[in-house]
Amino acid sequence: MKQLSFVALSRGIPTYPISLGSNIWQYVQGSLGRHYRSAADEFDSLTGDILCRNKVYSNELINRLGFPGVVHEVARNPDHAAKIAALIGYPVVTKPISAGMGKGITTSIDNPDELVAAFKLAASISPRGVIIEKYVKGTDHRLAVFGGELLWVMARYPARVIGDGVHSIATLIGQENLRRKGDIDKKAIMQDAAMDELLAKMGLTYDSVPAPGKAINLRSVANVSMGGTMEDVMPRIHPDNRYMALAIARAFRMNAIGIDFITEDISKSWRESSCAVIEVNQTPGVLCYIRAEKQLNRMFPSGNDGRIPTILLIEAPPRISQAGCYIITGCQSVCWPGNRITNFSRQAPQGEIV
Structure with missing residues (x-):
């Protein structure tokens, strides 16, 4: 969130919290204003948010769509986890059913002893159960979709x-x-x-x-919040992988979504390689100034600070008030007693100064 706010403030875009402690911010005022929480915005659906928050639900939908999901099952206790791991085969990954930023995740577990400790870590965050997942070899990629457009693809390293x-x-x-x-x-x-x-x-x-x-x-997980690093691989992504990301965003009914895709080569189609979508995230994260700028420019094109043009006229004759209102809005406005100007129908063209 810091990067998005930093870019907004550097451009003079009004930015303020909706409510202290909510971590929801408003950028720009009036009808042009937008709410953001991290990179998630007001156009995301409640149903999509529920699906994203639960890794079991989201994986089932990924598989129903015909895209490569993961092989996993929810374990109730360490003994149950050991049975699942033996069934799907080591190495395995343990993770909470619902948690973000890599919390409680342990990857590449090779034996039952490691599994017990990893289960306890995940269970401390997810008392309802712990996901035991077949380990997928490859590099973790974050595919970020905003408004039906794939804005960036980042390879992430621990x-x-x-x-x-x-x-x-x-x-x-x-x-x-x-x-x-x-x-x-x-x-x-x-x-x-x-x-x-x-x-x-x-x-x-x-x-x-x-x-x-x-x-x-x-680290065993490639999260920036845990000291990981990223590399821009957008130019190398295969068209099939791009289509997959857009299709998933549509199916989840999410305007902003981050898809975590494991593959050894992002330039190869998901149809032709060993890979898996391991998670979807309702807050893709904007952890870089350049990407924050790209996201903000989508909503508020460069040169538009989102402010509503305003003039203050004191004791001005009605004709002057009418003319001033027309300059700003391009429409005939109604001037009531006290020179209150109403019926603002559009923003002033770029470069118009009153």
């Missing part, structure tokens, strides 16, 4: 450091965070228990010194 053969992982994390300081498009990499466990699984510690050029993934 938080990671690149070894230089000299510095430890802890030092490399510190150096990377220094580079990110002041960059509104990147979050700091934070050490925690999940990172400790992932390093231990690879036989590493924070004191380990990776070989030159060796990439060390510090």
